Amino acid sequence: MRIKVFTLFPEMLRPALSQSILGRAVAAGLIEVQLIDIREYSADKHRNTDDYPFGGGAGMVMTAQPIVDAFAANLPPSFSGRRVYLSPRGRTLNQRIVEDLAKEKELALLCGHYEGVDQRALDSVIDEELSIGDYVLTGGELGALVVIDAVARLIPGVLGSDESPEDESFSTGLLEYPQYTRPADFRGQKVPEVLTGGNHADIEAWRRERSLALTLERRPELLDAAPLTDADRAMLARLRRAREVEARLDGIPLKRLGLQDADRFPKAWFNAFVPAENRKAAKRQCFSGRRHVGWLWQAFSMGFIPDFVEGEAARQRPREEQPGAGWLYLPDDGLLYEAGDWTVLTPEALSPLGHFMLADAALTRTYVETGRAEKGPYFHEV
Numbered sequence: 138m139r140i141k142v143f144t145l146f147p148e149m150l151r152p153a154l155s156q157s158i159l160g161r162a163v164a165a166g167l168i169e170v171q172l173i174d175i176r177e178y179s180a181d182k183h184r185n186t187d188d189y190p191f192g193g194g195a196g197m198v199m200t201a202q203p204i205v206d207a208f209a210a211n212l213p214p215s216f217s218g219r220r221v222y223l224s225p226r227g228r229t230l231n232q233r234i235v236e237d238l239a240k241e242k243e244l245a246l247l248c249g250h251y252e253g254v255d256q257r258a259l260d261s262v263i264d265e266e267l268s269i270g271d272y273v274l275t276g277g278e279l280g281a282l283v284v285i286d287a288v289a290r291l292i293p294g295v296l297g298s299d300e301s302p303e304d305e306s307f308s309t310g311l312l313e314y315p316q317y318t319r320p321a322d323f324r325g326q327k328v329p330e331v332l333t334g335g336n337h338a339d340i341e342a343w344r345r346e347r348s349l350a351l352t353l354e355r356r357p358e359l360l361d362a363a364p365l366t367d368a369d370r371a372m373l374a375r376l377r378r379a380r381e382v383e384a385r386l387d388g389i390p391l392k393r394l395g396l397q398d399a400d401r402f403p404k405a406w407f408n409a410f411v412p413a414e415n416r417k418a419a420k421r422q423c424f425s426g427r428r429h430v431g432w433l434w435q436a437f438s439m440g441f442i443p444d445f446v447e448g449e450a451a452r453q454r455p456r457e458e459q460p461g462a463g464w465l466y467l468p469d470d471g472l473l474y475e476a477g478d479w480t481v482l483t484p485e486a487l488s489p490l491g492h493f494m495l496a497d498a499a500l501t502r503t504y505v506e507t508g509r510a511e512k513g514p515y516f517h518e519v
């Protein structure tokens with residue numbers, strides 16, 4: 138990729154082009170950046186390159202002549218790339234545009250300064266205007282560096298073999314998941330366990346969930362265009378429901394656990410509460426594929442769990458418990474929360490959520506609200 142930058146201040150770009158990944162790419166010839174000083178093409182005897190704006194107004198405007206002549210002298214007729222003016226009026230740069238630019242063999246970038254550039258220069262030598270964001274810089278040089286940097290890292294060989302541009306923010310249509318490196322425990326802040334567990338499928342699932350959750354939280358509009366699988370859409374539905382639930386339970390201290398933990402929870406609960414001799418039959422009757430809906434209360438109502446308390450007596454029991462850590466599980470939504478004290482999660486506070494269960498941390502006591510007037514609730518102790 139050959140990039141020609143037309144600027145009044147080439148020295149602003151030079152240091153950035155000699156450092157780090159960009160510097161290595163330039164040194165290796167993977168990108169060739171030529172800095173063209175517009176002033177050298179000024180026909181003015183004082184080498185002026187700007188003048189007062191016609192019609193009045195603050196500041197100076199870059200004149201057309203040096204720019205048009207600089208382009209003519211440096212872009213041969215065979216130039217086939219795009220000629221871009223960095224400008225706050227342009228299309229806002231994004232990863233899609235960067236990917237398109239990276240397909241070009243050559244680029245010409247014009248950096249404005251002062252109040253901008255005589256429109257006739259733009260009409261003569263520019264194909265399109267690109268902005269690097271909705272704010273105004275003093276000049277286009279930083280914008281040109283942003284374009285060069287973003288484009289360069291998509292050129293094969295610029296990133297090392299172990300650095301990939303493929304699963305980063307925007308490349309997947311989503312924001313990137315959080316990254317961690319050593320140490321696994323930094324001053325008491327631990328890396329999420331799944332990342333050190335070595336199970337690649339679990340790691341992928343965790344990363345996808347975090348990507349979707351971050352995108353939903355910070356840039357929900359990206360989800361409209363992102364390529365999503367059915368599993369992604371299901372996960373998003375759970376994440377949206379989690380927001381509703383958390384808004385309702387605002388003020389109750391809870392920590393939402395990952396969706397994988399939520400998926401594993403019903404099995405742990407089932408094994409803790411359904412006596413071994415009933416499990417086979419209970420699984421046949423109560424489970425339906427990976428859907429957990431109904432497991433909990435069906436296990437009670439179909440008699441697979443002996444000695445439970447039902448109705449108002451069941452509702453009373455969580456209130457009599459000693460404070461301690463526990464779980465809130467919403468089976469219809471597959472959401473699992475850890476509570477520092479499960480006794481603050483009263484049936485009254487939770488009943489708008491419909492079908493839910495509470496359990497103490499040791500899974501020795503559980504309360505199940507079925508969300509159905511004619512069934513339950515149930516309380517059970519093992």
Ligand SMILES: C[S@@+](CC[C@H](N)C(=O)[O-])C[C@H]1O[C@@H](n2cnc3c(N)ncnc32)[C@H](O)[C@@H]1O
Binds near residue numbers: 271
């Ligand atoms: C002070 S600005 C001129 C702004 C111009 N008067 C306007 O309001 O659109 C000077 C130069 O900085 C560059 N520039 C400023 N903001 C930019 C942005 N957000 N993206 C790209 N280039 C920018 C452009 O090359 C521009 O010609």
